[in-house]
Amino acid sequence: MRSFPLPRFSQCVTPWVLRSRLRSGLLATGAALLLGGCASQQIESYAAERPALDLKTYFDGRLVAHGMFQDRSGQVVRRFVVEMTGTWQGNHGMLDERFTYSDGKTERRVWRLIDDGNGHYRGTADDVVGEASGQVRGNAFNWRYTLRLPVDGQVYEVQFDDWMYRIDERVVLNRAEMRKFGIRLGEVTLAFTRLTP
Numbered sequence: 323m324r325s326f327p328l329p330r331f332s333q334c335v336t337p338w339v340l341r342s343r344l345r346s347g348l349l350a351t352g353a354a355l356l357l358g359g360c361a362s363q364q365i366e367s368y369a370a371e372r373p374a375l376d377l378k379t380y381f382d383g384r385l386v387a388h389g390m391f392q393d394r395s396g397q398v399v400r401r402f403v404v405e406m407t408g409t410w411q412g413n414h415g416m417l418d419e420r421f422t423y424s425d426g427k428t429e430r431r432v433w434r435l436i437d438d439g440n441g442h443y444r445g446t447a448d449d450v451v452g453e454a455s456g457q458v459r460g461n462a463f464n465w466r467y468t469l470r471l472p473v474d475g476q477v478y479e480v481q482f483d484d485w486m487y488r489i490d491e492r493v494v495l496n497r498a499e500m501r502k503f504g505i506r507l508g509e510v511t512l513a514f515t516r517l518t519p
Contacts, residue, residue, distance in 0.1 A: 363485070368462035375461050375488040378437060381408035381417055383518025387496075393508045400424065404512070413437040451479055461488040478502065482510075492516045 387404040401424040408417045415435040422428050433454075435445045441458040445467070454467030465484040470477050484498040496512040 365457050365459045365462060365464045368460040368487075371460035371462065373461060373488050373490065375458055375463055375486065375494065377435075377443060377458060377463065378410050378415065380488070380494065380516060381406075381415065382410055383408060383516070385514055385516050385518070387512045387514045389496075389510060389512035391508060391510050394506060399508075406514075413439075456484075462486065480507065486514075 385406040385408065387406065389402050389404065390398050391400040391402075393399050403422050405420045405422075406417060408415060410416075413436060415433075415437070417433040417435065419431045419433070420428065421430070431447050431449065433445050433447050435443060437443055443456045443458070443463075443465075445454040445456070445465075446452075447454075449470050451468040451470060454465060456463055456465035463484075463486040465486070466482065467484075468479050468481050471480050472478075479502075481501045482498050483501070484496060486494050486496045488494050492515055494514040494516075496510075496514065498510040498512075500507045500509065
């Protein structure tokens with residue numbers, strides 16, 4: 323559910339480089355997907371971790387997040403601050419995110435969230451393909467979705483795999499991996515701080 327930024331690929335991956343990487347990686351994609359599935363962490367392993375992350379409580383009110391986007395090499399290519407306001411009515415929530423990037427550019431994303439019970443969540447936003455889906459266990463939340471990202475007149479659909487971890491009453495850390503056709507494109511790191519008591 324996240325405040326997930328919309329990094330501009332044009333600052334880190336040009337369309338030519340993206341196409342070239344996708345072509346050269348097609349043979350390895352099947353193996354990468356198989357190996358990646360074996361190595362991925364499981365949400366159930368966090369069930370006993372505390373403090374528990376209750377999305378309807380934590381993402382209610384005002385929050386701020388500081389983050390960065392790193393390309394495949396680990397180079398930090400974009401930094402940003404997100405001001406957020408979360409509101410909930412029953413099992414329906416809204417998270418209004420306003421991004422300010424280090425180059426002065428701004429963006430906005432509004433998530434519409436649904437608590438399906440038993441730790442399962444769904445969400446939509448204007449630039450999300452279909453629905454995002456996620457699951458909470460203990461102090462962790464795994465959130466997966468596909469974003470439409472514009473790159474020099476074309477739009478690419480990129481998969482995000484987000485992992486959030488509650489550290490204490492105010493702080494949640496978030497790491498999101500970006501992939502296309504199973505190929506890792508980069509990573510977004512965020513530190514959320516809850517401002518509302």
